Amino acid sequence: MDQAIDNKKQTTGSRIKILMRLLKLVNSTSPWMLIISMITIVLAAASNVIGSLFIERLINDYIIPLTKEKVPNYGPLATAIAVMFGIYTIGFLSNYLFNMLMGVLAQKVQFRVRNEMFTHMESLPISYFDQNEFGDIMSRYTNDIDTLMQMISQSIPQFTNSALSLTFVVVAMFSLSWQLTGFSFIIFAMSFVIVRFLTLRSSHYFQVQQKKLGQINGYNEEMLNGLKVIKVFSHEPESKAGFDKYNEELRQASGKANTYATILFPIMGNMGNLLYVLIAFVGGATAINAWAPLSLGAIGSFLQLSKQFSMPIAQISQQLNSIVMALAGAERIFNLEDQASEVDNGDVTISRGAEVGSMWNWNVPEKDGSVKKVPVRGHIIFDHVNFSYVPEHPILHDISINAKPGMKVALVGETGAGKTTISNMWNRFYDIDSGKITYDGIPIKQIKKDDLRRSLSIVLQETHLFTGTIMDNIRFGNPEASDDDVYQAAKLSHADEFIHDLDHGYDTVIDGDGGDLSQGQMQLLSIARAMIADEPVMILDEATSSIDTKTEKMVQAGMDNLLAGRTSFVIAHRLSTIVNSDLILVLDHGHIIESGNHEELLKQKGYYYELYTGKKEIQ
Ligand SMILES: Nc1ncnc2c1ncn2[C@@H]1O[C@H](COP(=O)(O)OP(=O)(O)OP(=O)(O)O)[C@@H](O)[C@H]1O
Ligand SMILES: [Mg+2]
The missing domain is CATH 3.40.50.300 (P-loop containing nucleotide triphosphate hydrolases)
Structure with missing residues (x-):
């Protein structure tokens, strides 16, 4: 199946419609699970940022005073660390909970969608199957459901989590220092341009790779089905030549896709570190030069936040990609579910029984509401x-x-x-x-x-x-x-x-x-x-x-x-x-x-x- 091409056909409007329909489906499958997941996603994102902000107080209010005391009293610091531990524990538990809930929810949705699809498929007129290939219908049960499942259990919750984290982090960064935030944005924008270029190139080749993979699978299927005919006509060399051609194309496409990916991932992974070093340097300089004085605690918090800043951005773009892919799959599933069932306006039924002297009888509803039994004669x-x-x-x-x-x-x-x-x-x-x-x-x-x-x-x-x-x-x-x-x-x-x-x-x-x-x-x-x-x-x-x-x-x-x-x-x-x-x-x-x-x-x-x-x- 050529998902890359399917993706292109979808407009943002239709994607939003499908997403809304999907949300309705998830919501009607288990509303309470969805609500708890949403709450825990917010908690997880918030606790991370609150934890980072707390570093400022920890350093300024609890650690620095200790250095000035003759006989240090570690009591308040221990309490503060316990609070911080509490905050991160809430974050950890929320994270665990929403991942688990969304996993279970996705299973339930998958079970339901499969069920609905199969039931509906059985009600479709034969003409539907004349017009649609079996392989294509089958891939809705396999590929499309799989990507859908992955989207519900991972991409959407991670995406929401990342988007929320990013918002919270940016607000927190601004609250600490707008100058340093501005500086981070500039660095980030520069690296974003590089990453964007590489992502575009690599995603293009990944799409080509998917397409080639689909082609080679289709070819294999056809050859397997026609195995006996191939042997009868001794067409093995031709069949192998066809396979070699697809295999070579796939190899080339995978090679290119991976070349870009291997450059891309280290850059994305290390962008946070780069930002970290630069901020530590600039933050330290400002603290010393006092043109935008920042406390030591604030720099600590800011550094922590800067790490959390680049990560969600990289994740958001990745998750958006898989959401778009999965929406194409969801659309194909919904398409099948939206096909009109066989029309059946008949109200005459048949029953077995010897009431009127024959094995089978028609039950014909009369105008007055009664049912007339007529023997089946077969005329x-x-x-x-x-x-x-x-x-x-x-x-x-x-x-x-x-x-x-x-x-x-x-x-x-x-x-x-x-x-x-x-x-x-x-x-x-x-x-x-x-x-x-x-x-x-x-x-x-x-x-x-x-x-x-x-x-x-x-x-x-x-x-x-x-x-x-x-x-x-x-x-x-x-x-x-x-x-x-x-x-x-x-x-x-x-x-x-x-x-x-x-x-x-x-x-x-x-x-x-x-x-x-x-x-x-x-x-x-x-x-x-x-x-x-x-x-x-x-x-x-x-x-x-x-x-x-x-x-x-x-x-x-x-x-x-x-x-x-x-x-x-x-x-x-x-x-x-x-x-x-x-x-x-x-x-x-x-x-x-x-x-x-x-x-x-x-x-x-x-x-x-x-x-x-x-x-x-x-x-
Ligand atoms: N699902 C379909 N969609 C479109 N055309 C069809 C379809 N099924 C059959 N036809 C066409 O209808 C015509 C009659 O086909 P049908 O299957 O009734 O033939 P038949 O007399 O049963 O032949 P045979 O002896 O080979 O079984 C053929 O020309 C065939 O191409
Ligand atoms: Mg026939």
């Missing part, structure tokens, strides 16, 4: 549906389908014809542009999305399994299913056979990407997962594409049993899978060009006939 109608993923690029054209209850409807057509898109309309991953889709006569927009999706068992074209046991993965389709239900579904889908061959059978743990299984085995598992859901309507999108024809036939038989009485949509390239369908729709570039059952379509001697007889191949 699905597409009425002149048009759809485009991207405006101006229509994908589906005037699609009309009448899938009567219990029908097996097949969609065939070339790659990219729009088959998966049609199933996406039905489960409302996307909303149609015009036309109407009804489910048992109810427009699907009136059905609550969760319930609509719960009424459909879907085997998606892209198989995805989750890290966990085989048992968990099948049960994903219906968390209430018993172990026996799982075995049953696995037997029906013929997954049972390969599961038995695994070392730990149903308890075998598989990777999130199913890395240890074959494509076909993964498909069998996702069919079992859909079967166990036992829902009124099934959509199978290339569910058996990677399964050998013999197993496919067996799966088919099991599935036909299961599908009996249910409406089902089957998408398949292999026509043998769909010949027994009640209705076959032939799709071409988003148009339905032929429809009918197998025999009718063969008689038409059109596109389907050509496909079936092998005169036309589906690419």
Whole structure:
């Protein structure tokens, strides 16, 4: 991720807005922690300055008189030292307390933000994920949250502490001697110019370094993902050459960034010492020459203050930098949280139960407030549906389908014809542009999305399994299913056979990407997962594409049993899978060009006939 570029896009106004929003978030997470932190930050800054000012009295009122007494009485001095000790102890404790509190607070905020982000992410429409890369979304959970956390736990409290210290120190210095303060300012301004120049140069190269780091990480990720393709095409040397290029660029950028940093840090670190020496010299001279007489105590205090003067300035600029970086991250997090969730105006729900003689029922709210139970029959109608993923690029054209209850409807057509898109309309991953889709006569927009999706068992074209046991993965389709239900579904889908061959059978743990299984085995598992859901309507999108024809036939038989009485949509390239369908729709570039059952379509001697007889191949 290129934070340097992101930073540039932010204006001061938008940064302040984000900061305020962040403060609100921190405040609402734990108001009392924030208040105590603020108080302790003020105490910490004040006690340091008060401690330094106290040196003046310590020297003038307690130490110098002692030198004039014949028999020195150390009592008052001991009391004064005890007071000073008290002041510094308060400072130390406050420092400890605010650091600890802000640390805890940052943890709480981080926990909350992660939670909110994940919950919100799940509510986002699929189209959001079409437009945003996964890596980019992921980096909000990693980099952005980390910098945010660091900002809350360190940068902001340190910045406030430094700013307050600086104010207190300057006031205290003025109160002691405006002449010496003026002198310190001049020295400081001179060194500031040098430091500023070096900081600008080094921060530029640090940004370049960050960018190069992002590039090399992105490159590595891509190469890792494509490792097998690289090996298959023996592209290792090219891949290494690409890596070398990024690595060399990164080395150069880091080299430059560090050259400036190595000059900068010693200068910044020693500026305080330089100021100290000069003030000691000038202060001593004034005390002797008496053109601006200063007591010995005041010089002592002033020297102490001058040390505290340069330090916060260096810190402030450093912390400002990291705050600006973190605000860019915060903005990206808030951006995700501000994305509109999927719209769901549906009030028709679905419930399981045999009250009206069917397994599943619609609960349709009536005008008088009562709820009418209507059995789910699975009658699905597409009425002149048009759809485009991207405006101006229509994908589906005037699609009309009448899938009567219990029908097996097949969609065939070339790659990219729009088959998966049609199933996406039905489960409302996307909303149609015009036309109407009804489910048992109810427009699907009136059905609550969760319930609509719960009424459909879907085997998606892209198989995805989750890290966990085989048992968990099948049960994903219906968390209430018993172990026996799982075995049953696995037997029906013929997954049972390969599961038995695994070392730990149903308890075998598989990777999130199913890395240890074959494509076909993964498909069998996702069919079992859909079967166990036992829902009124099934959509199978290339569910058996990677399964050998013999197993496919067996799966088919099991599935036909299961599908009996249910409406089902089957998408398949292999026509043998769909010949027994009640209705076959032939799709071409988003148009339905032929429809009918197998025999009718063969008689038409059109596109389907050509496909079936092998005169036309589906690419
Ligand atoms: N998320 C998306 N954003 C934009 N266009 C998309 C998106 N998904 C698919 N398309 C486009 O819509 C068209 C239809 O795609 P679809 O996935 O429905 O094809 P398909 O018939 O299922 O093909 P296949 O047999 O390869 O699975 C294609 O031209 C594709 O490029
Ligand atoms: Mg598809």
